[in-house]
Amino acid sequence: MKLKLKIWRQKNTEEKGYLVDYDIEDVSPDMSFLEMLDVLNNELIEKGEDPVAFDHDCREGICGSCSLFINGRAHGPDKLITTCQLHMRKFKDGDTIYIEPFRAKAFPVIKDLVIDRSAFDRIQHAGGYISVNTSGNTQDANSIPINKNDADMAFDAATCIGCAACVATCKNSSAMLFVGAKVSQYSLLPQGQIEATSRVINMVNQMDLEGFGNCSNTGACEVECPKGISLDNIARMNRELMKASFKK
């Protein structure tokens, strides 16, 4: 396949970015989207030009680092996959593909397609943990009975990979699906009850401090989430916050 790529290039956080046109040939339909960018970068390096900076790590849908806006959609045209799981067979010979970074005030562009998602780390640090007695008297987690439905819902929430597609897709740049998943993961399990009150308050406060917007109620986040994280997690986070504010 021959493709025309329009890629966002930006030297650093301070300088303005712009779209640059690249023509690429001999793209196999079996290549992943990131492999196609690897081919482009090899060509740029051979020509002595600056390769396009983009984030990636596991390349199997686990780490959440490969976050690209492709033709106006987070992680591209396919559903329930990350950018690294997108294949070029989803495009046609002669297509033009726009490739941009995830955009949100809380995620400044570091270079080209790489954004700073440390805001998510700071939200996690504010409450995304449990305290466990490690003195040698730790209770075996398997000895604590947990309702199957709760265990399943907690597991589903825990599949959030922190990719930030929900934020990039939301017209308010809201992080509520991400934070809802992280709060739910613990609030559904007995191990998460000890810090339940402080967790939800601290995580929501940190989310607001980082500059994320409020929920737009459009549900776009759920549609574009590669892990199918449900809006139910936002509702659960709101309930947890309400409960916590009465207890405080």
Ligand code: SF4
């Ligand atoms: S909720 Fe979904 S879209 Fe948002 S960070 Fe988690 S995995 Fe990514």
Ligand code: FES
């Ligand atoms: S590179 Fe890890 S999810 Fe895509």
